[in-house]
Amino acid sequence: MTLARLIYCSTVNGIGNKDIEAILEKSIVNNTLDNITGSLIYDGKHFLQCLEGGRKSVTARFKVILQDSRHKDVELIDFSPIKMRHFAHWAMAYPGSSTLDSKIISTYTADGFNPRYMMFPDAIIDMMWRLSQ
Ligand SMILES: Cc1cc2nc3c(=O)[nH]c(=O)nc-3n(C[C@H](O)[C@H](O)[C@H](O)COP(=O)(O)O)c2cc1C
Numbered sequence: 001m002t003l004a005r006l007i008y009c010s011t012v013n014g015i016g017n018k019d020i021e022a023i024l025e026k027s028i029v030n031n032t033l034d035n036i037t038g039s040l041i042y043d044g045k046h047f048l049q050c051l052e053g054g055r056k057s058v059t060a061r062f063k064v065i066l067q068d069s070r071h072k073d074v075e076l077i078d079f080s081p082i083k084m085r086h087f088a089h090w091a092m093a094y095p096g097s098s099t100l101d102s103k104i105i106s107t108y109t110a111d112g113f114n115p116r117y118m119m120f121p122d123a124i125i126d127m128m129w130r131l132s133q
Pocket of ligand 1: 023026027028030031040047049051061064065066068070071092
């Protein structure tokens with residue numbers, strides 16, 4: 001099956017850290033079963049997520065995520081075939097919101113973290129990967 005990568009951002013809809021834990025737990029179980037890998041960034045206001053895997057599996061999971069009321073205003077940034085995974089060792093990498101490294105983020109943004117203004121998929125992946133280390 002074609003290996004694909006999907007990136008989207010969204011706005012958090014009235015949830016807190018407990019809900020993030022639940023999302024991550026569920027993601028790790030489902031993504032392992034579906035052979036999906038990726039990374040999720042949460043800064044308290046926004047989500048930025050990358051999903052990598054078979055195109056059908058990623059499409060199916062994204063349809064479910066789109067309907068999730070824990071976020072809103074989902075904006076698709078990129079959906080492309082890829083040659084290799086960047087997050088092959090993570091069912092869902094998660095650099096915690098309190099440890100988001102502002103130095104790394106400022107390398108990729110003009111003024112602070114706002115995924116709505118991030119346009120370049122490769123730069124987003126690069127940033128997510130560095131934040132996950
Ligand atoms: C920002 C965000 C990211 C999510 N990421 C994933 C994910 O990577 N994998 C996943 O299975 N569910 C993810 N979810 C949860 C799904 O929306 C949904 O609740 C879950 O897939 C349902 O799984 P179930 O059918 O096994 O109950 C995410 C939810 C949110 C709000």
